[in-house]
Amino acid sequence: MPHRIALILMAAGDSTRFCASTNLSLKKQWLRVGDKPLWQKVAEDLSALYPFAQTFITASAADVLYMEQVSPFPVIKGGDTRAQSLRNALECVDAEFVFVSDVARWCVDAAVCERLLACLANPDFACAVPFVSVPDTTFYQDRYLVREDLKLIQTPQLSRTQILRDALSAGDFSDESSAIHALGKRIDFVRGSARLSKLTLGEDLHDMRLSPPNRESFCASGFDVHAFEEGKPMVLGGVSIESKLGFKAHSDGDVALHALSDAILGAMCAGDIGQWFPDTSEEFRGADSKQLLAQIHAYARSVGFEVRYVDLTIMAQIPKIAPYKRQIQESIAVLLSLPISRVSIKATTTESLGFIGRKEGVAVSANATLGYIQWDRILHNEERL
Template sequence: MSDKKSDLSLIIMAAGSSSRFCAQAPAHYRIKKQWIRLGSLPLWQKVANDFKKIYNFKKIIITACDLDFVYMQKICDFEIVLGGKTRWESMQNALEHVQTQAVLISDVARWNLDENVFFNLLEAFDDSTDCVAPYLEVPDTAIYKETYIDRTALKLIQTPQLSRTQKLRCLKNENFTDESSAISANHGKVVYIPGSPKLAKLTYYNDIFALKELPSPSVEIFTGNGFDVHAFEKGKKMVLGGIEIQSDFGFAAHSDGDVALHALSDAILGAIGGGDIGEWFSDEDPQYKLADSKVLLKQIYDFAISIGFQLIHADITIIAQTPKIAPYKSKIHTSIAEILYMDKSRVNIKATTTENLGFIGRKEGIAVMANVNMKFINWKEKI
């Protein structure tokens, strides 16, 4: 890399949905691979820290999907950039924040940094080169469309790859899976160097076995609480805890007004440090007009799972003078347990009145308190 070895930025691609990885896991275990926890540290942060330890990059940029974007910004000091629908779009978004002449791009799925490969990339990058990529040889007999081919001519391409920034910026929007293939297709010079088995990708859930030597998730417990109030509105259907309640009035709200699920949503967000339900679903956004709160709660909890959390227990207190909650408690109990993929023994529903005191006692509305305990998903249980 001549005399410009400090003129280098790093992009870590972590905006993927982990669809292949999550497809093999049950719903309550669908943690995205970039959020596998090592202690309390997510895998993407471990990868960024590893790179930071071995080289003084001008900037370390991490791409994130839209759901993860704000959350990742809250919990780290790295520069988080909103990714796109494809790897190419995510890369181009990240390149807008790069000022260096060269950029190293790595996939978070290649979580095991090989320092020798990294420094060999630097050594091979010269003024005539547009990209340097590591590769593995193919040790087995290879067939392509029923024809045996020369395996010595095959290369399994890995990341990280070191590229000329301006060359990447000029690429057309095509479905390339890495930088070397895109640059080669656009008549750039690509140099290949030996890679490393350490750079194997974490792609499918069964690949998690490769992480067995890494630290287990922290066993700490996270507690969150939520509180919500809604006034009554005549002529509107009442929905509470995901169950329709027989009543002449419902809740005054932008959505269906399910005060129990709103409080529970806030409790989950509190436990994971995810803000509040108003930040997620604005009451000024027309798409949430009369929205089903079961769908909103499921979206929040699915997000919590995707970043590595799971519920241990939920306790919900409904404070109402009217309507009578007792006839519906069992159905509410079952409804909430199903939404949260939990056994009913992990969910508790309580109901009380205010003894005719206050706005609740005057039968003007309902309040709900919710408390949850959560922990990190222990992915090592599956090894």
């Protein structure tokens, strides 16, 4: 009968070094491999090796709500450090043992996992870790080290759950083994693998055989309505409109950018603008909708999406939209880093019918087409997105 083991995959990092080295805002855990983000591929590959009793993915505070929407596994909000993220996840573990790995070690090695699991036969088992030897001469603080004595520690690591909890209660550590070693417990070392090298910088992608992202497109619509309000400036599509009326709204009421924001969020299955910027929050009172859209666009890119095309239909009896269509087109193109040929702006009246025809407000229907950022272009020195 298999041991009761929980799997925790650490994916709550901010990918600062990876993003800086690629000129991409795309975080490495969100690199698409086919149609799956890297964290999902790693979790599924590990799950195929052992019948884990529980599986958890840690996510940053910025990612947790979105990951919860798209993850087939339970998601745990991470902390400011790896150790804090792991402590948070361990609160949900009820298995006797826990298998911890990092999404950055994307390549799963079945032989290494088998060697780790074999250590559970030790009656005083506390923690087992894979390592690789240091092949080069090593110099540290004015002296040469005996390289045969050095071990480069890798993940995944297997630990007794309660011992790991106790070890991490003492403070932050870089990995499980260092925390458990500080507690005075024995560490079992098993032979690791060069295949477990970490994905840290963009140049590391050259040495990895990850399948490129799918080239499929994702389309969604957004729709928004705002009534008029006297004495408030009117902003539409990020452009100031000459009018005695503005829009009644918690923010600046830019109905065009609100509809477009919802279309982008819909295409990536990330909720709606009301969830992101609730009208019950004073933080967003009078907010500039250009900044709200910019935040949504930046987030979409950080989790692997690019906006490829947008199409808006503005329904208004007043004001006249035709004189502003080009300005709105240019404004949105700048906000989404698109050529104007990929931003379509249309306008129509409702032939004096309904609330629009009665000149009570404006409605906008928006459509957005998104696709995965084709990160594999980096490998061929092609366009950096």
